[in-house]
Amino acid sequence: MPRSLAPEAPQALHLARLAQGSPGQWVRLPGSGLQVLELAGTLTGPAVTGYLLCLSGEAVVDLPLSNFVRLRPAEGYRVQAQSPWTAFATKEGTVLLLSPEQS
Numbered sequence: 001m002p003r004s005l006a007p008e009a010p011q012a013l014h015l016a017r018l019a020q021g022s023p024g025q026w027v028r029l030p031g032s033g034l035q036v037l038e039l040a041g042t043l044t045g046p047a048v049t050g051y052l053l054c055l056s057g058e059a060v061v062d063l064p065l066s067n068f069v070r071l072r073p074a075e076g077y078r079v080q081a082q083s084p085w086t087a088f089a090t091k092e093g094t095v096l097l098l099s100p101e102q103s
Contacts, residue, residue, distance in 0.1 A: 018036055
């Protein structure tokens with residue numbers, strides 16, 4: 001009786017590499033609302049409420065009223081749809097993940 005082949009092992013999705021394929025553009029992860037981005041220049045953030053997470057590098061997020069947040073790897077900040085924000089990288093290869101809240 002022939003032996004059945006073992007199924008192929010699942011492959012992990014490397015988020016930083018996915019973002020680096022399209023610098024400066026949000027890339028939506030298949031089947032989810034998550035988006036990743038490699039920062040290239042200054043980015044005006046989308047008007048969504050959710051968490052902005054730094055996967056690599058370092059970014060400064062400018063907020064209203066002259067406030068800002070510095071994000072380093074594994075740090076996050078909750079952005080709000082009614083509060084505009086911009087971000088820029090302070091280190092090369094900065095990748096952000098945006099996880100919008102489900103309504």
